[in-house]
Structures are given as C-alpha cells and as structure tokens.
Amino acid sequence: MLKFKKLSKVYFSPSGTTEKIVNEVAKHFNLNRENYNLLSFDEEKTFTDELVIIGVPVFDGRIPKLVCKRLSKMKGTNTKAIVILNYGNISYGDALLELTELLKENNFQIIGVATTVSQHSHFSEIGHNRPDNDDLEKINEFSKKIVEKLENGIENEIFVSGYKPYQDYVKPSFSVSCDEDLCTECLDCAYTCPEDAIPMDSPTQTDRGLCTTCSTCINVCSEAARSFEGPEYNSQMRDAMINNFERKEAEFFL
Ligand SMILES: Cc1cc2nc3c(=O)[nH]c(=O)nc-3n(C[C@H](O)[C@H](O)[C@H](O)COP(=O)(O)O)c2cc1C
Structure with a gap:
C-alpha cells in the first residue's frame, strides 16, 4: 500500500508523446490524479504528500527553455518524483x-528515470509511430519496478550522464508555415502557443523571433493548416534521416 495522498502529473508535450508516456506510467498507481500541463501552467507550486511524475521532451539536447523557467517555480519537500x-x-x-539537477535543486527526490524514444516532432519519419508496443512494454516493466521499490522502501541516489556547461541551444533555420486557404482563423493555435508567437489579429503569421518550433500549433490545428515546410526544412530532414535511421532504445535508471 503506497502512502501518497495523490499522483501529480507534470508534463510539457507539444505533440503528445511525452504525455502519452507519462499516462502509461501513471496507470500503475491507484491514486487520485492532478495534472500540471506546462504548456499553460506557469505558477508557483509546492508539492507535498504526493507522488509526482515529470515528463519533458528534449529540445536541442537540452530541456526546453520554457520548461526550465516553469519547472523552476515548482518545488518539492523531499517529494518523490x-x-x-x-x-x-x-x-x-x-x-x-539538466533536468535531474534542476529537480534535485528544487527538493525532489528522484526515484526512477526513463529516457524514452518517440516520433520526432519535426521529422515524423524519425522514430515513426513511437512509442510503439515494444516501448510501452518496457515502460510498463520500469513502472512495475518503481512500484516494487516504493513498496519495499528502497531509497538510493540516481546518477545520470551529461556534461557541464550544457550544450547550446541551436534555433532551427526553418519555421512553421500556415496555409491561408486552409486557415479558418479559429485562433486555437494563437491561444495554445506557449510562446505567444502567433498574433491574434493575424493568426496565419508566426513571429519567428518568439517561435521555438515546438509544434503545438501544428498539432492543435483541426484544419491541418500549419506545417513545417520549405527547402531549409527539407534539407535538414534529409540530413536528420540519414544520420538517425537506427533505432535507439529507452534507458532506465533506478
Ligand atoms: C525544437 C525541437 C528540438 C528537438 N531536439 C531534439 C534533440 O536534440 N534530440 C532528439 O532526439 N529529439 C529532439 N526533438 C524531438 C522531440 O524531443 C521529440 O519529438 C519528443 O517526442 C517530443 O515530445 P512531445 O510529443 O511530447 O512534444 C526536438 C523537437 C523540437 C520541437
């Protein structure tokens, strides 16, 4: 019997795969749930008496800047994560x-870490349709081991790889395009964009200075009006596909 008052899910997931994996892990815990979607949640929050699952995608070998900012406002009280x-x-x-250091600094006690692989949100042929059944099976095995660890009261420090200073962000040379014939100006994209990069009075445009190409607008658009395209995009996609066709697997740290 786990002694938590609830399960809090904290995630940033512009194209939905991180959220899917967080939900898969959450299935293993029979606790009331609360969601903190970092696409919009931007408040101070302290977690106590609860188990927290934190899911974040990788942007340029880093955690997205916006996640770093919003997660920095979330504190634990030696809270298991x-x-x-x-x-x-x-x-x-x-x-x-970067992610584990930030969480430790904010007083979370990390009890398990998974690096999972999903379809690339820029280039859908890379990691196409992942997480697949194989991935989910491994994620479920990992979740079961966490439950066992909690039930047996096992506590240990988890060490992960990475270097400091952290690598620099590299802004992609392509941006999001909008097909004006398809756009109905419903403004869903402008309301959901976490960077406010889509002007309300001109939603077919994208402020390239603000846009991080996170792909939220593409995924929220019911008319499929928004997409990545253009010669720069096509050339980066070709390079990325050549260099990353080999399947990478999830890693687990317990
Ligand atoms: C701006 C940006 C940068 C990315 N950088 C990387 C990267 O450095 N390495 C990688 O393997 N995937 C990278 N990705 C792919 C995402 O990490 C991956 O698609 C992830 O599944 C997205 O999660 P989501 O579906 O929850 O949005 C990047 C995606 C975006 C939008």
Whole structure:
C-alpha cells in the first residue's frame, strides 16, 4: 500500500508523446490524479504528500527553455518524483543531467528515470509511430519496478550522464508555415502557443523571433493548416534521416 495522498502529473508535450508516456506510467498507481500541463501552467507550486511524475521532451539536447523557467517555480519537500525524458531518436544530449539537477535543486527526490524514444516532432519519419508496443512494454516493466521499490522502501541516489556547461541551444533555420486557404482563423493555435508567437489579429503569421518550433500549433490545428515546410526544412530532414535511421532504445535508471 503506497502512502501518497495523490499522483501529480507534470508534463510539457507539444505533440503528445511525452504525455502519452507519462499516462502509461501513471496507470500503475491507484491514486487520485492532478495534472500540471506546462504548456499553460506557469505558477508557483509546492508539492507535498504526493507522488509526482515529470515528463519533458528534449529540445536541442537540452530541456526546453520554457520548461526550465516553469519547472523552476515548482518545488518539492523531499517529494518523490519519477522522471521521463522523451526524445526523438537523435540524442538526449545534456538534457537528462539538466533536468535531474534542476529537480534535485528544487527538493525532489528522484526515484526512477526513463529516457524514452518517440516520433520526432519535426521529422515524423524519425522514430515513426513511437512509442510503439515494444516501448510501452518496457515502460510498463520500469513502472512495475518503481512500484516494487516504493513498496519495499528502497531509497538510493540516481546518477545520470551529461556534461557541464550544457550544450547550446541551436534555433532551427526553418519555421512553421500556415496555409491561408486552409486557415479558418479559429485562433486555437494563437491561444495554445506557449510562446505567444502567433498574433491574434493575424493568426496565419508566426513571429519567428518568439517561435521555438515546438509544434503545438501544428498539432492543435483541426484544419491541418500549419506545417513545417520549405527547402531549409527539407534539407535538414534529409540530413536528420540519414544520420538517425537506427533505432535507439529507452534507458532506465533506478
Ligand atoms: C525544437 C525541437 C528540438 C528537438 N531536439 C531534439 C534533440 O536534440 N534530440 C532528439 O532526439 N529529439 C529532439 N526533438 C524531438 C522531440 O524531443 C521529440 O519529438 C519528443 O517526442 C517530443 O515530445 P512531445 O510529443 O511530447 O512534444 C526536438 C523537437 C523540437 C520541437
């Protein structure tokens, strides 16, 4: 019997795969749930008496800047946390060290870490349709081991790889395009964009200075009006596909 008052899920998931994995882990815990979706949640919060699952995707071998900012406002009280770092079959770079260090500094006690692989949100052929059944099976095995660890009261420090100073962010040379013939100006994209990069009075445009190409707008658009395209995009996609066709597997740290 686990002695937590509830399960809190904290995640940032512009194209939905990180959230899917967090939900898969959450299934193993019969606790009331609370969601903190970092696409919109931007408040101070202290977690007590609860188990927390934190899911974050990798952007440029780092954790997204916005996640870093919003997660910095979330504190634990030696609160037990399961960490999911999700990446698009290229590399997780320094993001794992960055995420775990941030959480430890904020007084979370990390009890398990998974680096999982999902379809790349820029280049859908990389990691296509992942997480697949194989991935989910491994994630479920990991979740069962965490339950056992908690039931047996096992506490140990978890060490992960990564280097400091962390690698630099590299902004992609492509941006999001909008097909004006398809766009109905419903404004779903403008309301959901976590960077406010889509002007309310001109939603077919994207402020390239603000846009991080996170892909939230593409995924929220019911008319499929938004996409990545253009020669720069096509050339980066070709390079990325050549260099990352080999399947990478999840890693687990317990
Ligand atoms: C701006 C940006 C940068 C990314 N950088 C990396 C990277 O460095 N390595 C990698 O393997 N995947 C990278 N990805 C892919 C995402 O980590 C991956 O698609 C993840 O599954 C997205 O999670 P989500 O579906 O929850 O949004 C990047 C995606 C974006 C949007």
